[in-house]
Amino acid sequence: MVKDIRITTIGLFIFCIAFAVSTFGQERDTLFVFNPIVDDITLRIPPLDDLIDSAIVHSPSIASVDAEIYIRKYGIKSARRDIMQNFYLDAGLDVTYLDGLTNNATNLGDINSVLTNQNNSGYAAGISIRMPLDDLMDHRNRVKTATKFMEQAYSERDIQIRLVRRDIIEQYNRLIINQKILKIANDNQIFMSLQMAMAEKEFLNGQLSLYDLARLNEMNRKAVTDFEDSRNEFYNAYMILQEIVGIRFNVINNIE
Secondary structure (H helix, E strand, C coil): CCCHHHHHHHHHHHHHHHHHHHHHHHHHHCCCEEEECCHHHHHHCHHHHHHHHHHHCCCHHHHHHHHHHHHHHHHHHHHHHHHHHHCEEEEEEEECEEEECCCCCCCCCCCCEEEEEEEEEEEEEEEEEEHHHHHHHHHHHHHHHHHHHEEEEEEEEHHHHHHHHHHHHHHHHHHHHHHHHHHHHHHHHHHHHHHHHHHHHHHHHCCHHHHHHHHHHHHHHHHHHHHHHHHHHHHHHHHHHHHCCCCCCCCCCCCC
16 A cells, blocks of 8 residues: 555656646647647637637538528419419400491482481490408418518528537537646556556556556556547537538547
8 A cells, every 4th residue: 555655646746847848848849739648629729619610600500590481481472473373354345336228218209219228336445353251361371471471481491590509508518628638648548658657667566466457557558548538529520510510620630
């Protein structure tokens, strides 16, 4: 137990020195290279509100709803013009022409007669309008229905915007958490690496048993695995956020 405490104390001391030196060396490059072990990712990507605005602009689901709204607007115009679909207007012009010639005999019994010409021409014009009564009464309902469809499309757009905002907020916070976990995993990996180096020396000097060496070696392997998993999760969160937002952050990632 005393030996384990001594190893831990020395390891922590060496770790602090090594971490301070490595941090100082890495901070010199933060102006040129982004290193998630040292830098803050929130300072290297746009603010959350800008990410949300960009995601709304580049969202395919919102673009689809915008197209639907465009269609619904024309649907209202079509519904307002539907009243003319069954509207019938008839116009007609009727012309009659009658010209008669009459032979009228005189009362004198002679052969003389009187011819008369009678002209009875006439003109008639008419206009008629026909419209089914049910179409006239249902026209207002069709316009209201088309208007409600457009309102429904606007509501769907609000829903999609909220979903996009939720996704960005969740992914943004996931990225921050993954970076914190990555830093912890990196610290743990460095510490276990130092512990392993000291344990190997003590084993060669006969100060540490094979069982303890194997146990520390397993802990070191797990620390390395945890670090790789954490780094992978961080990069996944970073790239997914880029895809959702629709822009590239132009961050050069470098993890040694």
